[in-house]
Amino acid sequence: MSAPQDEETQPVAKPAVTGDDAQVDAPGAGDGAQGDPAPGERATPRAGLLRSGAIVSAMTMLSRVLGLARDMVIATLFGAGSGADAFFVAFKIPNFLRRLFAEGAFNQAFVPVLSEYATKRSRQEVRELLDAVSGSLAVVLTLITAVAVVLAPWLAWLFAPGFGRDPEKLALTAEMLRLTFPYLLLISLTAFSGSVLNTWNRFAVPAFTPVLLNLALIGAAMWLTPWMETPSLALAWGVLIAGAAQLVFQVPFLARLGLMPRPWPRFRHPGVRRILKLMTPALFGVSVSQINLLLDTVLASLLAAGSVSWLYYSDRLVELPLGVFGIAIGTVILPALSKRHAEQSREHFAQMLDWALRAVLLIGLPSALALVVLAEPLLISLFHYGAMTERDIAMAAMSLRAYALGLIAFMLIKIWAPGYFARQDTATPVKIGIIAMVANMALNLALILPLAHAGLALATALSAFLNAGLLARGLRRQGVLVFQPGWGRYAWQLGGGCALLGAGLWWFSPPWQAWLHWEVEQRVLTLGALVVGGVTLYFAWLVASGIRLRHFRLNS
Template structure:
């Protein structure tokens, strides 16, 4: 990337309403998640849950896991607070120097990591999916795919850097829309490259590489328009870079613990019967929809807002923002989790029961989906509680909590994997997420950073009552899952749409009757 800074560029972020920003991010994220589900429908139709699908999911999961752990996890949580401080307290020239140094240093580090990973692809696959070692052909195929997918980490990390800059300047829509390009690339690869490949799943690996380049290129014009497009130049001695690196070290374990837990699921799932990796993947993808649209969206807008309040030493506003974020994710997360649990088979059948996907695959994926749905609220809470530490440039506390949660997840895995197989792995991840979220919330409360605002008792009655009524109605109205297998595509779509609309109507009518209004969630950044 190169920089040509327009003389009129505004280097100070404008303040906007958090709810408005959240709705923008949610809308863009919803589009991305819907396209992601379309992508998964295409993949499930062509690949099902066989060896090719398992190989691609592992080859994609490795760089994607590192992306969440590094780019959107540790780097984002360390970079945004420092950048927010620069944006409120430093000159335009100092901001540009920080961006140039961070972009250059990030590129240099990740280029080296990528080169080593491509050279050691077979060993890396064995580490992440040791069960593949029993099938040399499957291991070799996964390693070949990984050599294509791993450069995605470099490209998407630079994309995350660009997105962090745009988010700090309250340009949330562009970074939130960018993942749509990944889904479009994979859909295009499945439709147009698969027929040309000897191994169909290899086309998807090419799609991942193409997507990384497309996502980075898409954000460049928007940085240029703001006058914030950097000229990358490695400078590890820069004060801002040193601070970011110092914050990143513990943050690698902090906010991304749930991703580490999902990776442990994959490792153990590779040791189970064929298809276990895919069953977990398909169920995780459904949970990712509400998690991304609600949890990640609120976490995305809350971090720069909290960072600015910390830089301004506005402690009361900081605490009120945290309370607001918790209320919003509970408002949407609780009914979403219950809907996923009640309608597990209908959702899976409607989205994935085509082509190579069997009835047995649906039953198995539904088991893990219900387990993941149990932990959905906890996954969301982590997304909004962890920024309460990172915004104050405290990355040590979340890492301590993260290590405890990760160890607990390992213990839960070993206790539950044998009686419940792949569903036990999903349940272990959910239980460890509750432990993680509970400890983060308790510590924030103990430090008087999280101060609960008035009205929580009434709010709890509103949420619990509305969610219970919705769940009961969905259970009564929805046909047995075996009936869904007999429906044609449009029948499935009509039924799912109708159930979702009915459930949402019951829930929000109940909230309205009990006095909850949209204006109650107004909060400025």
């Protein structure tokens, strides 16, 4: 749906980059001698999706590596005990809402509308939209945060009812939640800023921002813990500090583009009303996988002590390839797909979806295989220190393998959901999300008794495949997911590479029990050798079978 053209407007000169994400002209930089571009045109060449994806992947890799370092510190200091369980729940609640509101429904609704304004409207109209959206978002989130802080004990019990058996644990969770929940307000405004920067092809800054969260938590765990009467409270303070740091970090980059908003709530602004209309169903549809993970936490709180932490540590390892590749690809294609839709370029829209699918499978398949084969070695090398026990490793490995089976589905959701939201279709993903949610709940009940916490992880993986499959079927029926030529050969190339990778890792990896008795240096060196060797085998096969980097180059 196009934006209404009630008055004559001069289209904004939409910036783009030719490869160097560090230098972009501000909107309107094309005005002048060469004249304004017509609606849908560019003042400068389009950014390459491969380069943009590589920038986001590199920044996300840095963030995820630091995230693993953060989790190693937490595992060493707190293990899988009551303090860690309380923090993971207190952090998961605002983090879940962040993914639901900020990176989920809001981002998927805001970016297409902003892209349309940037393509077809004047610079002044773009700025008015940013002022109205930022002000309205801030008002809503401030109210939600205030209510949540007051109702913290009830929220803690609602999301972790099993903690009710331990009043001290429940009280600690509520106390932490009062510190962590304001993170939702701060990080949602950060996500708003990141969405603006991404729309202007400034991907590096938003992708780097999560690094500050990990640094803040590492610093809090190491330096604030000794000053706290309850040591794990230091982690909650770290979350609050991180939220403020991430928001402040992005402000200069918005100002440099001339897009620093002056927040003023205007819920009746046409753009805000369109975003709210798109957000309402998207709140559920885009975040089904996150809701499923939250249900896992609720049910895990009813299981043996440590179940919440086992699921957390295993989920963190799955999040590494998911964030570095799946979410990175989804991040760069959403504004690109939105622009193609605004330009009514259906053929290029289909080419982008096909490109995203090939890119995700290229990395997702070997990543999932490596997580299954190396589950225990990975967990031991990263977390088997201090309070983390051998039993914790064995239990976390079970849920890690279950989550890894669904890694491809998690990635596919990240690239196929934008295919709907870029065209401002939020109803279809909601219907699919409801089906996936019901399936996940049924699978939870069926698998929790025989497999305990691993059954919850497996249920999440299976429901994700259902979600991804239904999304793909809908896109195919709508004629925008069109498989380009060469898929038969590509499947053979990927299959051969994965078979070689899996055989190499299985053959050369020592029994996982041996890793328990090694010093950290031996663990790291052995794991590094396995990873480097596996990557070398995989990509050597791909090159030998004819895959080249140029096959993945596509303009946005």
